[in-house]
Every structure is written in structure tokens, then in C-alpha cells.
Amino acid sequence: MNTEPDNKAGTILAFANQKGGVGKSTSVVNLAASLGLLGKKVLVVDSDPQGNTTSGFGVAKKDLTSSVYEMLIGQAEAASCVRSTRFQGISLIPAGISLAGAEFELILEERRETRLKEALLPIVPEYDFVLVDCPPSLGILTINALVAADSLVIPMQCEYYSLEGLTQLIYSIRQIKRRMNPSLTVAGILITMYNGRLNLSEQVMAELHKYYANKLFKTVISRNVTLSEAPSFGEPVWYYDRHSKGALQYMEVAKELLQRL
Ligand SMILES: Nc1ncnc2c1ncn2[C@@H]1O[C@H](COP(=O)(O)OP(=O)(O)OP(=O)(O)O)[C@@H](O)[C@H]1O
Numbered sequence: 001m002n003t004e005p006d007n008k009a010g011t012i013l014a015f016a017n018q019k020g021g022v023g024k025s026t027s028v029v030n031l032a033a034s035l036g037l038l039g040k041k042v043l044v045v046d047s048d049p050q051g052n053t054t055s056g057f058g059v060a061k062k063d064l065t066s067s068v069y070e071m072l073i074g075q076a077e078a079a080s081c082v083r084s085t086r087f088q089g090i091s092l093i094p095a096g097i098s099l100a101g102a103e104f105e106l107i108l109e110e111r112r113e114t115r116l117k118e119a120l121l122p123i124v125p126e127y128d129f130v131l132v133d134c135p136p137s138l139g140i141l142t143i144n145a146l147v148a149a150d151s152l153v154i155p156m157q158c159e160y161y162s163l164e165g166l167t168q169l170i171y172s173i174r175q176i177k178r179r180m181n182p183s184l185t186v187a188g189i190l191i192t193m194y195n196g197r198l199n200l201s202e203q204v205m206a207e208l209h210k211y212y213a214n215k216l217f218k219t220v221i222s223r224n225v226t227l228s229e230a231p232s233f234g235e236p237v238w239y240y241d242r243h244s245k246g247a248l249q250y251m252e253v254a255k256e257l258l259q260r261l
């Protein structure tokens with residue numbers, strides 16, 4: 001019998017930042033793909049009605065009948081919403097615009113903050129990692145992700161307003177920890193779309209190092225046009241152009257993540 005301790009099975013990672021367009025979905029798609037290529041079994045849960053992560057994996061988001069929406073309102077079991085993809089190690093629970101309704105429909109429901117956690121519970125042990133993409137708000141979908149998660153990845157741009165947003169996010173995380181998920185940790189802050197030629201980037205990096213040094217991923221994701229092209233081909237950047245800077249940097253972040261958890 002194998003008595004070696006396994007890596008903790010089924011680590012749930014939420015990717016959250018209430019600020020829009022900071023690279024949450026790009027990071028979910030490409031970190032998931034990298035973890036898959038490193039031999040991990042990964043479930044991606046697209047909990048954003050925009051469905052960018054869904055289309056990032058080449059899945060059409062129109063007319064979905066087994067998606068995060070059906071799972072959250074209790075119309076379908078998680079297992080029946082999972083679909084396989086052509087990418088190594090990756091399964092997906094997709095999202096479409098119907099999920100926008102969940103936000104409203106759940107307002108009056110009981111246990112509305114724990115829907116995702118409870119729905120995923122039976123299937124989480126089948127995976128090494130579950131990556132959850134969140135919408136750009138601190139609404140009920142993000143709260144569900146933070147309640148379900150073991151750990152949080154915060155993608156952010158290197159801009160002054162991002163620092164203000166981060167303060168707000170850290171405050172919200174404290175609230176969630178205190179009231180609903182005491183063991184939630186921050187796996188790391190990931191700088192995206194970095195442009196080292198800007199003085200401002202350097203200043204913001206200096207601030208981040210001052211306050212969050214131990215939380216920052218050492219690898220920074222540069223601004224790289226290949227990363228923005230890959231989704232229109234419905235594939236993670238590694239499959240689109242494995243020699244691109246974006247592909248290599250996200251692979252580095254995946255390795256760092258494995259060391260951190
Ligand atoms: N490193 C990068 N270099 C260049 N473009 C990028 C990079 N990362 C993301 N992008 C592009 O920036 C835009 C926003 O990224 P993305 O959709 O991942 O952000 P998001 O935080 O998920 O947005 P939202 O808050 O709307 O969900 C997209 O068009 C994406 O292709």
C-alpha cells in the first residue's frame with residue numbers, strides 16, 4: 001500500500017479582484033493550462049457571466065444548459081456540468097450570460113454564500129486543483145468563490161489605482177475570513193501586463209514590495225500581445241505559441257504556485 005502523503009487533493013484557488021480587466025481570466029486560463037502540462041488534474045470553474053474563461057478554452061458560451069448557473073441554483077449537480085477539453089489535464093464547468101441572473105436569484109435564498117462550496121464538494125477530491133474565475137465585483141459570485149476557496153490569487157496591474165483596489169480587497173477578505181471561511185489564505189499577488197519601461201510601474205512595485213513582499217509572485221507577467229491573441233483562437237497561450245513570453249511566464253508562475261501551496 002502506498003503510504004506516501006499525497007499533495008493535498010483538491011486545492012480550490014479563487015482568482016479575484018473587484019477591479020475589471022486586470023488579467024483574472026487570462027491568469028486562470030493560462031495557469032490552469034500550465035498546471036495541466038505539469039501533470040496536474042485541473043478543474044476550471046468559470047464563475048463570471050462574461051464567460052471569458054469559457055471562450056478562452058474554445059467552448060461556446062451560447063445555449064449552455066449545464067453550467068455554473070444550473071449548479072448554483074441547484075438545478076444540476078456539479079458532476080453533470082463538467083466537460084472535458086482538448087487541453088492536457090483540463091476539465092471545465094463553463095459560464096454563459098445566464099449566470100448574470102444567479103446574482104439576482106440568489107439574493108433571497110438561504111445559504112446563498114455557500115452554494116458553490118457545497119456544489120463542488122463531491123467532485124473536488126477528483127482534482128489536484130480547482131481554479132475559480134470571478135467577475136469584477138465583490139458580489140455574491142465572488143463571495144461564493146471566496147467561501148469555497150482554500151486560497152486566493154490576486155491578479156493586478158501595476159498602477160496607482162490598483163493599490164487602492166488592493167486595500168479594499170484585503171479588507172473584504174478579512175471579513176470573509178472572520179465570518180465564513182477562517183482558513184482562507186492568499187496564495188499570492190500576481191502582477192500582470194507589466195511594462196518595466198514606465199517609471200510608475202517601478203514606483204508601484206516598490207510600494208507592493210514594502211507592504212506585501214512575501215505575497216508577491218517573483219515572476220511578473222509582462223504586457224504581451226500573444227496573451228491577448230490566444231483567446232480569439234480559443235486556446236491557452238502555451239497551445240497558441242509555446243515560445244511566447246506569456247507562455248513561459250505563466251509556466252514559471254505555475255511552478256512557483258506549486259512551491260507555495
Ligand atoms: N499580459 C498581458 N498582456 C497583454 N494583454 C493582456 C495581458 N493579460 C491580459 N490581457 C488582455 O487584457 C484584457 C483583460 O484581461 P482579462 O480578461 O484576463 O482580465 P479580467 O480581470 O478577467 O477582466 P474582467 O474583470 O472583465 O473579468 C483582455 O483583453 C486580455 O486579453
Ligand SMILES: [Mg+2]
Pocket residue numbers: 024025026048050052053133134135
Ligand atoms: Mg475576467
